[in-house]
Amino acid sequence: MKFLDEYRDPRLAQSLVAEIRRIATRPWVLMEICGGQTHTLMKYGIDELLPESVELVHGPGCPVCVTPLELIDKAIAIASIPDATLVSYGDMLRVPGSSSDLFRVKAAGGDVRIAYSPMDALAIARRHPERRVVFFAVGFETTAPANAMTVWQAKREGLKNFSVLVSHVLVPPAIRLLLGSRSNRVQGFIAPGHVCTVMGYTEYEELAAEYKVPFVVAGFEPLDLLQGILMLVRQLEEGRAEVENQYVRSVTRNGNEAARRRMLEVFEVGDRKWRGIGEIAASGYLLRPEYAAFDAERVFGVQTTTAAEPAECISAQVLQGLAKPVDCAAFGTRCTPETPLGAPMVSTEGACAAYFQFRRHA
Amino acid sequence: MTSCPLPLTTKDRILLGHGSGGKLSAELLRDIFLRVFHSPVLGRLEDQAVLEIGSERIAFTTDSFVVKPLFFRGGDIGSLAVHGTVNDLAMGGAEPLYLSAGFILEEGLSTEVLARVADSMARAAEAAGVEIVTGDTKVVEKGKGDGLFINTTGIGRIPAHVNLSTMDVRAGDCVLLSGFIGDHGIAILSERESIGFETNVTSDSAPLHTLVRDMLRAAPGIRMMRDPTRGGVASTTNEIAEKARVGIELVESAIPVRDEVRAACELLGFDPLHVANEGKLIAIVARENADPVLAAMRAHPLGANAAMIGSVTERHPGLVTLRTPFGTSRIIEMLAGDQLPRIC
Numbered sequence: 115m116k117f118l119d120e121y122r123d124p125r126l127a128q129s130l131v132a133e134i135r136r137i138a139t140r141p142w143v144l145m146e147i148c149g150g151q152t153h154t155l156m157k158y159g160i161d162e163l164l165p166e167s168v169e170l171v172h173g174p175g176c177p178v179c180v181t182p183l184e185l186i187d188k189a190i191a192i193a194s195i196p197d198a199t200l201v202s203y204g205d206m207l208r209v210p211g212s213s214s215d216l217f218r219v220k221a222a223g224g225d226v227r228i229a230y231s232p233m234d235a236l237a238i239a240r241r242h243p244e245r246r247v248v249f250f251a252v253g254f255e256t257t258a259p260a261n262a263m264t265v266w267q268a269k270r271e272g273l274k275n276f277s278v279l280v281s282h283v284l285v286p287p288a289i290r291l292l293l294g295s296r297s298n299r300v301q302g303f304i305a306p307g308h309v310c311t312v313m314g315y316t317e318y319e320e321l322a323a324e325y326k327v328p329f330v331v332a333g334f335e336p337l338d339l340l341q342g343i344l345m346l347v348r349q350l351e352e353g354r355a356e357v358e359n360q361y362v363r364s365v366t367r368n369g370n371e372a373a374r375r376r377m378l379e380v381f382e383v384g385d386r387k388w389r390g391i392g393e394i395a396a397s398g399y400l401l402r403p404e405y406a407a408f409d410a411e412r413v414f415g416v417q418t419t420t421a422a423e424p425a426e427c428i429s430a431q432v433l434q435g436l437a438k439p440v441d442c443a444a445f446g447t448r449c450t451p452e453t454p455l456g457a458p459m460v461s462t463e464g465a466c467a468a469y470f471q472f473r474r475h476a
Numbered sequence: 477m478t479s480c481p482l483p484l485t486t487k488d489r490i491l492l493g494h495g496s497g498g499k500l501s502a503e504l505l506r507d508i509f510l511r512v513f514h515s516p517v518l519g520r521l522e523d524q525a526v527l528e529i530g531s532e533r534i535a536f537t538t539d540s541f542v543v544k545p546l547f548f549r550g551g552d553i554g555s556l557a558v559h560g561t562v563n564d565l566a567m568g569g570a571e572p573l574y575l576s577a578g579f580i581l582e583e584g585l586s587t588e589v590l591a592r593v594a595d596s597m598a599r600a601a602e603a604a605g606v607e608i609v610t611g612d613t614k615v616v617e618k619g620k621g622d623g624l625f626i627n628t629t630g631i632g633r634i635p636a637h638v639n640l641s642t643m644d645v646r647a648g649d650c651v652l653l654s655g656f657i658g659d660h661g662i663a664i665l666s667e668r669e670s671i672g673f674e675t676n677v678t679s680d681s682a683p684l685h686t687l688v689r690d691m692l693r694a695a696p697g698i699r700m701m702r703d704p705t706r707g708g709v710a711s712t713t714n715e716i717a718e719k720a721r722v723g724i725e726l727v728e729s730a731i732p733v734r735d736e737v738r739a740a741c742e743l744l745g746f747d748p749l750h751v752a753n754e755g756k757l758i759a760i761v762a763r764e765n766a767d768p769v770l771a772a773m774r775a776h777p778l779g780a781n782a783a784m785i786g787s788v789t790e791r792h793p794g795l796v797t798l799r800t801p802f803g804t805s806r807i808i809e810m811l812a813g814d815q816l817p818r819i820c
Contacts, residue, residue, distance in 0.1 A: 159804020472806035
C-alpha cells in the first residue's frame, strides 16, 4: 500500500538495525514519548531487534492514560443526565472511573456515542437541538486544533446545546518534569511526530539546550522509529544534544502556525492534573473565558469527589518510564484489558495494553 | 484494597461487547448458559450440533441476524441470514438441507423493505440449494426493535466418512484460509452514517458448502473448519488454540488482506485479523494433506485467493502468535470488548 509499505520494508529495517548495532558502543536509555510509537514498537517487535545496550522506556504520551479520574467521573456524571449526549473517542469508553465506566452508563441507558472526529459531535448537536451534546475533548497538542475548531465553529453558529469537556495536556511540561526528577534514567528522547506537526520543535530545542539531552522528532511507522533511534544513538555516541527531525514528511521547525492560531483563540495554557503523575503547572489547555459558555464543566456544574487509584497499580512509574509494565505484580493476572486496574491497560496507546496485547509469550 | 473502587466487573449488565464474538461473548456462554444447559453436544462448542438420528448424522444450528444497515454492498440481512446458517452447517462438513426463518419486525417497518429482504432470502436459499421449510413472524412496538431482526435455523446431513472436530487438531498441522479477510466488517462499517469514509469494499457474504465439499473430496486429513465471522481470524484461531490446547503460529505476510481493507483498518485503528468475514473459512489440515486441500480451495471460485497462513505448534498452548515481516513475533489476542457493533 502506497505511503505505508515503504515505511515497513523488512530489508531496510534490517540495514537500520545493523547500523544501530554497529555504532552503539555504550548502554543508552531512550524514551519514546508518544503512545502511538510505543504501540508500533511492540507491534513490530522493534525492541527485540535492537542491541541489548539500547533500552527503550515508554513515555507518558497516551492521552487516555493521563486523563485524571475526576474528569472521567465528570464525563460519567454528564452522560447519566437524561437530556445529555456524551460524544467521545472510543478508547475513553472503557476507562474505569471511580465506580463505573462510560460503556456501563451506556448499557444503563445513558446516551454515549463514539465519534472519530469532534465535528461529528457538532453535527449531532445541530441535528438534535433538544439534546445537550458534550464532546469529551481529550488529547495532546495533536487533537487540540480540531477540538478548538469545533468550539470556534459552535460559537460562530450560535449553537446553544453544545459544549466540550476539556482534558488537553501538553508534552513539553511533562518532559521537563521528568528531566528534572532525580530518578530520571532517560538519556535521549524520540519526540512525538504528530504533536510536532502542530507545534513544531522549538520547545524541544529549549529542553535539549537546558538539560543537554538529544531529541529526534520521529514518525510512527517501524522505519521511522528505527531511523529515529539510529539518529538518537548517533547523537549520544558523538556527545551531541540537538533536536533533529526524522519526520520531515510531516514536521517543520515551526509547525502548523494556522492551526496554532485558531487553537490559541479558543484555548489558553493552564495547570492540569495528569493521572498517575499529579498536577503539573502550565501543562494543559483550558477554554478561554470568551468560550466559557461551551465549557461542559460550567454548563453542567457536576461535582465529583476524588477516589483513590488502586494501590497495586504502578501506572505512575510506567508513565514516567521508571518501570516497565511487566514489572507490575498485577500485570496480565489481576490487571488485563477486560479488567484494567489502570488506564495504561485500557487504551490501545497505553504501554501496559501494548505489552499485554503483543508480548505475553516472551 | 476494600476502599478501592476498581476493577469493575463485566458481569452486572449486558454490554454491546457481549455480542462481539470475543472474550465477553465467551464469558457469557461460560457463566450463564453452560452453567445450566448441560448437554454434552452443546458442551463441544462447535458451530453446529452433530446429532445421531438412526444411522444418519445430522448437523443442526441456529443464528440470529441484527445487522445494521439492513442493506449493504454485497448483501443484505436476508442473504446474510441464509449464508450464515448454511456456513455454520458447512463448517461441520454437512450438506445443508433445510432452514427455518423467524422474523422480529418493528411496528412501522415498510412492507417494501420486508419484501425485498424476503426476496433476497429466497434467492440466496435457491442459490445455496437449501429449502426454507418453516417460519415465524412477531411484531414489536415501535422503538422496541431496530426495523428487522431475523433468526434462521438449519439442518444438514453429514456424509458418513466426514468427521471434523477441533479436538483432533495436532501440532504440525497447517492453517489454511480461503481468501481475503475483513471485507464484510469494513463494508458494513463504511456504510454507517456516523463514520465518514468511503470505500468500494464489498461484503464477502457467501455460502461456503460447495467449497467445503470440494475440500473434503480433495484429501483426507481436514481436522476441522470454522468460519471467522464476528471477532475475525484472531478470535477463531484463539478459540481453536484454547480448545485443542495447542499453539497457533500465523505468518503475517501470508495472510491475504486487500489494500482497501488494510487502509480502512489503518485509519480506524483496527487489526484486519479482528474484522468480521461472512464468506471465508479457516481449515486446520494435516501437513501431508495441506497441498491437495489448498489446490482444491484455489480451484473453487470462493477460494481463489486461499493461502496457507500458519501452522499448529506444541509451543505456547492456548496462544496464537504472529510472525511479523521483521522476523519478530507477537501475540494475537481475541477481540476484547466491542469493535464494530451489529455487523451480522
